[in-house]
Amino acid sequence: MLGAILGDAIGSAYQRSKIQDFELVTLDSHWTENTIFMLSTADYLLYGGEYAESYSRWYGWYPQIEGGYNNSFSEWAKTNGAKPYYSCRNDGAVRAVPIAYAFDNLKEVMEEAERSASVSHNHPEGVKGAQATAAAIFLANAKASKETISELLTSIFGYNFKVSYETLQQSYRYSTLAADTVEAAILAFLHSKDFEDAIRKAVSLGGDAKTLAAITGGIAEAFYPKVPKSLQNWAWEQLDEGQQDLIREFQAEFVEEVPQVNRVAA
Template identity: 40%
Template sequence: MIGALTGDIIGSIYEWQNIKTTDFPLFGDACRFTDDSVLTVALADALLSGKGYETLLRAYYHRYPDAGYGGTFRRWATGHIDGAYNSWGNGAAMRISPVAWAFDSLEEVLACAEACTVITHSHPEGVKGAQATASAIFLARSGSSREEIRRHISATFRYDLSRTCEMIRPAYRFDVSCQGTVPEAIIAFLDSSDFESAIRLAISLGGDSDTLACITGSIAEAFYGGVPPEIAGKTLALLTEELRDVTLRFATKFMGFGRGGQI
């Protein structure tokens, strides 16, 4: 899941100052982790510890209250909303990547992705976005080709993946929905040639840059066999000790880190 955290951190400075180019410093001076990373690590913690994800979502919110959460999630996390709030927002997809590594079948991944999503994002488009993202990661880590991933996601989730980044970029604007983020993030991966190019393509689309790159990075990591060490090192250095510890423990248990696998 280091790919997701990397995309979030690199994209964090472009969310409100979009750039429409792939030519930019990979880690700007002001780069930081956002709610995308916090809630991804919270899910990893739940899968490691067996603690309830809902409990950990709230706990991690209170540990990192200034990470940039949406207003509705903030009200939910502080107890002002009782139960799920029918969201179709892209937060469902940006936090889901650990699920795709913790199970050995696509059926289990889909079931867990839904269960972890409906805690907050109970709208069908929220569930769809999370499941599509988790499916793409699972297929990528299982050896599927780009075209196999494209065909599966298009057929199963009815996303239009026939476009390219060049086609999307000129008119693409800020969009917090799953339906307006997940397909574009997947396309950025499909158009890429390596992990770094995937992140650059996602950010170059504009829009909700940190979340786009978070989703794209999670798929690219699985497809390209990890995150390049020099990039992963910078990402880990920008996390708190707690977030870094959970990330490394998850990578060791589920992703082969320390047994010849790349982080």
């Protein structure tokens, strides 16, 4: 999950920018609502209850964050998640990141991702984005090859990963829709050579960089052998004690064992 938080914070300083060469960490870098959403999901997976209640509770704990929340989510959270609002935004996708670590096979991961999305992001594209994000991280954590990840996600979700990164980067435009974000974030990972390169490629698309890089960072953390220690330390220092404790508990509960490739299939 720390890789996704890193992506969120790094991307926050470069929204809408197709910058090619940039400092990963600046004075403007900060975690955003994406991190709160992921921690809310981790909280639910650890302690149970209801997804809507967990998202609303964390919103109540962190109502005034840098960059704020989108208005639709804020209004929904204030009602304690009383009714889904048919959202197809990408924030429903990024909050599915922790789900990839909490279940033993791809079928269970996708079913749980649908549950997490449906309490608010019950639009078909909202659900699809959450499922694809969780599935990509599960497969990466299971040590599936990039070719296998690409083929499975194409088969399940109809994505097109045959386009080159350069072509996508030139044509990509800012969007907060799951349909425009998740496929692009996965493609940035597929064309990367290591964790840092994955983050840079996600940011350089010139879109909703914090969400693109959070999703890409979540996949890259699961796939690549290590995240640079200096970046891990920086990300950790940005979190408060309660957030750090939750991540420690989540790692102790779910991240000790890596799923085997032969357990990928439903």
